[in-house]
Amino acid sequence: MTNPDIARHFNELAKLMELHKDNPFKIRSYSNAYNKLRKNDQELAGMSEEELQGIDGIGKAIAAKIHELATTGKMETLEKWRAQTPEGIREMLSIRGFGPKKVKAVWDGLGVTSVGQLLYAINENRLVELKGFGAKTQETLKEKLEFHQRSQGQFLYRALDQAAEALLSQLRAAYPEEVFARTGALRRACPTLTHLALLTTLAPAASPTIPGIEEVKTTDDKTSATVDGFPLVIHHCSAANFGSRQFRHTGSEEFLKAFVERHPGIDFAGLATEEDVFAKAGLPYIEPELRESDWALELAANDQLPELITQEDIRGVVHSHSTWSDGIHSVRQMAEAARDKGYDYLVMSDHSKTAVYANGLSIERVKEQWAEIDALNEEMAPFRIFKSIESDILTDGSLDYPEEILAGFDLVIASIHSQLNMDEEKATERLLTAIANPYTTILGHPTGRLLLSRKGYPINYQRVIDSCAEHGVVIELNANPYRLDLDWSWIPYALEKGVKISINPDAHSMGGMDDIKYGVAAARKGGLTKNGCWNTDLIV
Structure with a gap:
C-alpha cells in the first residue's frame, strides 16, 4: 500500500466523521495526518509502529491505524463509519469542492443518497430550497456532479446528444466537403451510452487537426479520442462505402446477426446509402431506433413497419x-x-x-x-x-x-x-x-x-x-x-x-x-x- 493510498484512508475517515458530526479534535487529527502522510517520502507500509511514531505529528493512535492498514488492508474505525453511511453519500464526499457539511445538508434536507438522485433534485430546482444553497451554488454543484459522472463510464443520452450536436456543427463548418453523421448506440438513441460514435468521409490522418478533441489515437479506419470529457470514436470510410459502414456501425449486435442470418451469402459492401443496403435485402428502410433486435426485421419482412412518431x-x-x-x-x-x-x-x-x-x-x-x-x-x-x-x-x-x-x-x-x-x-x-x-x-x-x-x-x-x-x-x-x-x-x-x-x-x-x-x-x-x-x- 502506497503512502497516497494510506493518506486517502485518513482523508475519508476525517470526512465521514465530520459528516456524522463526531469529535472535532479527532477529525482535525485525521485531516492533519492525511496532509502529512501524502507528502511523506518514507515507505510507511514497511515501518513499525515505533518507527511511525517517530514521524513528526504522528502519535500512537495514528501510527496504530497506519500499521493496521499496511498489514490487513483495512482500518476498523473507517469500516465502522463506512457501514453507517450510504454508498452514494460516500461517493459525494469524493467529489472535489463538495464537502461534508454540504453533503450532510442535501442528505438530511432532500433525502438523496446518490449522485444521480441529487442531479435529479437539482433538475427540479429543489436544492435552492436548502439553507446555504442559492441558484449559483446549485448550478456550480451540477457542473461538478456531471463532471464526476463523466468519469464513471456511463452517460445519459441527453448529455451525449448535446455533445454530438455541438461537435457535428463544428466538424461540418471546418470540413464542408466531408460527410459527418452519428452512428452506433447514439444514433439508436439508447437511454444510456458509453461513448459518442460518428461516421465520416474525413481521412483518418486529418483527425489530429480536429479542434477541441483530445487524447487522439488513430488507426486505418478509426479514431479514438475525447471531447468535453466524453469518450469519442470516429469511424472513417469512403463516400462509396458510406451506406454499408453506416448500416454496420448503427445496428446492435443482435440486429446485425439476425440480418445476416436472414440474408446469407449476400455481399452488402460498397453501397453508398443505407437505402441501398435495405433495397438489396428486399426490405423497406428500418429507422435506426428500431435496430435493436430481430423484432423490426420481422415487421419489415411482413411490410408492417410502423410510421414512427415525431x-x-x-x-x-x-x-x-x-x-x-x-x-x-x-x-x-x-x-x-x-x-x-x-x-x-x-x-x-x-x-x-x-x-x-x-x-x-x-x-x-x-x-x-x-x-x-x-x-x-x-x-x-x-x-x-x-x-x-x-x-x-x-x-x-x-x-x-x-x-x-x-x-x-x-x-x-x-x-x-x-x-x-x-x-x-x-x-x-x-x-x-x-x-x-x-x-x-x-x-x-x-x-x-x-x-x-x-x-x-x-x-x-x-x-x-x-x-x-x-x-x-x-x-x-x-x-x-x-x-x-x-x-x-x-x-x-x-x-x-x-x-x-x-x-x-x-x-x-x-x-x-x-x-x-x-x-x-x-x-x-x-x-x-x-x-x-x-x-x-x-x-x-
Whole structure:
C-alpha cells in the first residue's frame, strides 16, 4: 500500500466523521495526518509502529491505524463509519469542492443518497430550497456532479446528444466537403451510452487537426479520442462505402446477426446509402431506433413497419410543475412558453399535498390555483391550461385527495414518490389499486427509476399494462432524461393491448418542456406511432 493510498484512508475517515458530526479534535487529527502522510517520502507500509511514531505529528493512535492498514488492508474505525453511511453519500464526499457539511445538508434536507438522485433534485430546482444553497451554488454543484459522472463510464443520452450536436456543427463548418453523421448506440438513441460514435468521409490522418478533441489515437479506419470529457470514436470510410459502414456501425449486435442470418451469402459492401443496403435485402428502410433486435426485421419482412412518431406530432405539454410546488416558473410563464413553442395546451400538474418536500398543494391552495388557471384560460384562449395534479400514490394505493377534490381536476396523473423499497408483488398491487381509481387518467413514471442512479422498483409489467387497458388509463413515458420511464421495450406490449402512451416532459421549468425530444426518441425505439400517443391530439 502506497503512502497516497494510506493518506486517502485518513482523508475519508476525517470526512465521514465530520459528516456524522463526531469529535472535532479527532477529525482535525485525521485531516492533519492525511496532509502529512501524502507528502511523506518514507515507505510507511514497511515501518513499525515505533518507527511511525517517530514521524513528526504522528502519535500512537495514528501510527496504530497506519500499521493496521499496511498489514490487513483495512482500518476498523473507517469500516465502522463506512457501514453507517450510504454508498452514494460516500461517493459525494469524493467529489472535489463538495464537502461534508454540504453533503450532510442535501442528505438530511432532500433525502438523496446518490449522485444521480441529487442531479435529479437539482433538475427540479429543489436544492435552492436548502439553507446555504442559492441558484449559483446549485448550478456550480451540477457542473461538478456531471463532471464526476463523466468519469464513471456511463452517460445519459441527453448529455451525449448535446455533445454530438455541438461537435457535428463544428466538424461540418471546418470540413464542408466531408460527410459527418452519428452512428452506433447514439444514433439508436439508447437511454444510456458509453461513448459518442460518428461516421465520416474525413481521412483518418486529418483527425489530429480536429479542434477541441483530445487524447487522439488513430488507426486505418478509426479514431479514438475525447471531447468535453466524453469518450469519442470516429469511424472513417469512403463516400462509396458510406451506406454499408453506416448500416454496420448503427445496428446492435443482435440486429446485425439476425440480418445476416436472414440474408446469407449476400455481399452488402460498397453501397453508398443505407437505402441501398435495405433495397438489396428486399426490405423497406428500418429507422435506426428500431435496430435493436430481430423484432423490426420481422415487421419489415411482413411490410408492417410502423410510421414512427415525431416531435412535431406532439400537440400539448402534459405533466408540468410551477412555482405553486417545486417548479422554477409561474403558471403564466409555463403557459406562455408552451404556447410560444407551438403547443396547443399545457397540463399543469403540480405535486399533491403529501409531497411536502416539493411544496405539495393543500386543498386550499389547489382551489387557489384553479382560480388562477380559469383567469389565464379566459385571457389566453384558444390556448388552454388543463387543471391537473401529480397525485402521490399512497402506500395503500389510494390517491392524495378526497373524491370531491379529485373530481375537480381535468385529469389526474398518479405517481409513486415515497416508500420505494418494495418487492414486485407490493409495488404491483400498489399500482393496480391506483389504476383502478376512477379519477386516475395517467399512470406517471411507472417504476420510479432514475437512470445511472436508482433502479426502478420491480413491477409485473404485464399486469400493470393489462390493468391500464381494462380501466382506460394512459401510461406516461416520462421524457425527463433521468427517467425515460415507461421503458421503451414495453411499448409494443402496451400498443398490443390498446393502451395509449403519453410523452410527458415532467417539466419543472420552461426549458424542461424541451425534454419532450428525448421522450420521443425513446418512444420511437418502442415503435410508437402518432395514433398510439395520447398527447398527439387535443384532450378533453
